[in-house]
Amino acid sequence: MKTPPVVSPQEWEAARRQLLVEEKRLTRARDALAAKRRRMPWLAVEKRYEFDGPEGRASLLDLFQGRRQLIVYRAFFEPGVFGWPDHACRGCSMVADHVGNLAHLHARDTTLVFASRAPQPDIERVKARMGWTIPWYTITDDFDTDFGVDEWHGTNAFIREGDSVFRTYFINSRGDEAMGNTWTYLDMTALGRQETWEDSPEGYPQTAPYAWWNWHDAYGDAETAPEWLAITRRATQDQTE
Template sequence: MNVQNHPVVSREEWLAARKQHLAHEKAFTRERDKLSAERRALPWVKIDKDYHFQGPNGELKLADLFGDHSQLVIYHFMFAEGWDEGCPGCSFLCDHIDGANQHLAHHDVAVVAVSHAPFGEFQAFKRRMGWKFDWVSSEGCDFNYDFGVSARAEDVAAGKATYNYEKTDGSEEELPGLSVFYRDDAGEIFHTYSTYARGLDLLVGAYNYLDLTPKGRNEEEIMEWVKHHDKYDDAAPASCCHSG
């Protein structure tokens, strides 16, 4: 859409168009509520595998990632062994976690990022980004493979690699995703949901702001404009609310 040549109308005409769009927004909201209910009604899979992770104090089990909560959201952060910094897109998404976590932690939800790289390799990057959320390593176990965000070289070569529940021709070392787990009163753990690719959009609050603006997301490829938050040009125009 060319915002420079956008129709300009009277307030009355705008109000009529806005009310018509409001009806569509309300219908979408009802459909979204229906979809969310359908998601919650999905069957679960019991986790019997002994996954292990590395955290700041040594080895952790999947159960440890829950803390005192019954619900666990894991963000599969793209950071492989030998990388100097994390994926810019994953970093964009994770910039939103700490603010939400202040509330989620008080509503029976733990949020943890998991990466394939050894734990020590992403600590400097986490400090650089200023993040507080828990971030652990899945090095040495099948977690990334089992939950669809890493592909073994032999599966890629054999054309058996999948992403987002479909076969993929890609050979990416790491891919993004999110998985959700539930722990019952007996301590049993269940996998309830996973999502990938555009399914992660809901976690990116900045996109929701952009979707409200005249130019929208204004990108040719998903997140092609996104940088680590400490790499944006300092010469960018400041908000009018910023004092000099």
């Protein structure tokens, strides 16, 4: 590895303060972007959608659970997805692992739910195995296609005025990284995420993007499954085109 120089405490602090100027600039830019999101026009949801949930049929309005805002993460867990029927997609599973106590979202009148095409018995079984408590619904119609999440993953935000529902924002691809702290923690380390797309000094350890991801109870596996490597290659290509 071609490592950076080792310096005195004073030189190290000076270098950190130099980067801190850029970090504060980035924070202000992120705040400005969030302000623009709050001014995005709303899109009325005219179509009626239905889901299966732990307590039976539920409409999109029901998913709000009486709160003003709703966030729906479309997780890939269904027949044909790598890991089925024992697991959801590895990336979606990592996102689920990062969901904290939902009381904090609820305090701001906001509900978070996951949605997949897997039947409820399979969802409940995998939730129990992985220790997830997120409300997780089964998509039964064109919700995923209509809201841009019929492939890979994505997060839609909605708001309601009485019984009227509006779509307010949507993120997918690397935008969903903001939902997980593993990537943020790695970004502040010397080695970073250790993926080939990163601009790192010569000789730093790096592997293909996404290839190292795994279910949290399977990191002891000897090698990465070839099926997952094929998926990650396709995902990398899709996101760079």
